[in-house]
Each structure stands twice: as structure tokens, then as C-alpha cells.
Amino acid sequence: MNYWLLKTEPSTYSWEDLLSDKKTVWxxxxxxxxxxxxxxxxxxxxxxxxxTGTVKEIVGIAAVSKEAxxxxxxxxxxxxxxxxxxxLKYAVSLGMVKTEKKLADMVLLRNSRLSVQPVxxxxxxxxxxxxxxxx
DNA sequence: GCCAACGTTGGC
DNA sequence: GCCAACGTTGGC
Numbered sequence: 001m002n003y004w005l006l007k008t009e010p011s012t013y014s015w016e017d018l019l020s021d022k023k024t025v026w027x028x029x030x031x032x033x034x035x036x037x038x039x040x041x042x043x044x045x046x047x048x049x050x051x052t053g054t055v056k057e058i059v060g061i062a063a064v065s066k067e068a069x070x071x072x073x074x075x076x077x078x079x080x081x082x083x084x085x086x087x088l089k090y091a092v093s094l095g096m097v098k099t100e101k102k103l104a105d106m107v108l109l110r111n112s113r114l115s116v117q118p119v120x121x122x123x124x125x126x127x128x129x130x131x132x133x134x135x
Numbered sequence: 136g137c138c139a140a141c142g143t144t145g146g147c
Numbered sequence: 148g149c150c151a152a153c154g155t156t157g158g159c
Contacts, residue, residue, distance in 0.1 A: 007157090031142075052157060094158080113141060113156050 003124040004041060005048040005108060006062070006082070007115040015049050015059045018084045023065055027079040034116035038080050039068045047082055048119060048127060050108070057091040058127060060084060088131035102126050 006026065008014070018024055029035055047062040066081035097103045103126055107117035119127075 009157090033142090056158075111141080112158065115156085 001121075002040070002042060002045045003048070003119040003121060004037065004045060004064075005050055005058070005106075005117045005119050007050045007052050007117075009053045010051045010055055011053065014051065015084070015087065018049070018060075018062065018082070019087075023081055023083040025079050025081050027071055027073065029079075029116060030077060031115065033114060035078050037116045037118060038078050040118075041067060041080050043067055046085070046124060048124065049084075056095075057093040058088065058097075058131070059091045060087045088128075090131050090134045092127050092130045096130055097127075100126065100130065 010016075013024070026038070029038060041064045043064055043066065045064040047064060048058045049060040049062050050058050061084075062082040063085050064080055065083040068078040068080050071077040071079045094108070097106060097108060103109070103123055106119065106123055107114055111117070
């Protein structure tokens with residue numbers, strides 16, 4: 001089981017959109033590093049769903065429902081499919097992640113521009129722990 | 136709205 | 148193959 005974080009601008013595609021869609025094709029990724037991570041995703045891997053822009057917080061957990069396949073729009077790129085698992089009790093903001101020493105190595109902080117990123121089990125568990133209590 | 140960080144492009 | 152110029156992302 002691996003863990004990941006997907007970033008999205010909520011005005012483009014939000015957690016609420018995912019809930020109403022029940023599943024979605026994660027397409028449009030045009031970055032090689034991000035594509036390579038997507039290629040490593042396995043079915044049932046857990047995904048932290050992060051809103052960028054004015055929100056900047058992890059809002060929910062999704063799961064990989066279909067592993068990477070060629071983007072029908074452009075075979076050089078890949079897409080995956082995800083389904084919502086559950087909304088976090090309390091969203092975990094970027095500010096909270098920054099203040100948590102155990103999360104200092106998260107790619108979210110190290111490389112804020114990467115939109116598909118790996119998360120360690122320990123980091124994932126820590127995020128879940130933070131989401132249990134309000135900021 | 137600004138700008139730092141980073142990836143990509145293209146000239147050499 | 149290097150690197151300057153440029154475009155994009157995303158936090159502030």
C-alpha cells in the first residue's frame with residue numbers, strides 16, 4: 001500500500017465534485033515527474049486530496065480505483081482514476097503541516113509545485129491524526 | 136498582484 | 148550538452 005497526495009484548484013475540480021461524481025479520471029497532468037508517480041500508483045493506494053489556491057488544505061482521502069493508462073487525449077501522458085473514501089473530520093491546512101516538525105520533509109513543503117507527490121506512511125498517519133482535532 | 140521556484144524550450 | 152530565456156505554479 002502506497003500513499004500519495006494530489007493537488008487541485010477547487011475552482012477547477014474540488015472534493016465536492018469528486019463526491020458528486022463518485023469517481024473521476026485524473027487527467028491533464030503534464031509534468032514528467034508527476035506522470036512517473038502516477039505510473040507507480042496501484043489500485044487501492046490512498047490519496048490525500050489537497051485544495052490549492054485560496055484554500056490550501058487537505059480536505060479528504062481518496063483511493064486509486066484504476067491504475068495508470070495512456071491519456072486518450074495524448075498518448076505520451078497518463079491518467080489514473082480515483083474514488084472518494086472519506087472527508088477528513090477537520091481539514092489539515094498547509095499552515096498546520098508547516099508547524100508539524102514530523103512533516104517537515106513532505107514534498108508538499110519541499111516542492112510546492114509538484115501536483116502529484118508521494119507521501120510516506122508515517123506522514124499519512126500524521127495527517128490523519130491532525131485531522132481528528134480542530135485547529 | 137507579485138515573485139520565487141522550477142520545468143521546458145531552443146539557440147548555440 | 149549547456150544554459151539563458153521564458154512560462155507556469157502556487158504561496159504569500
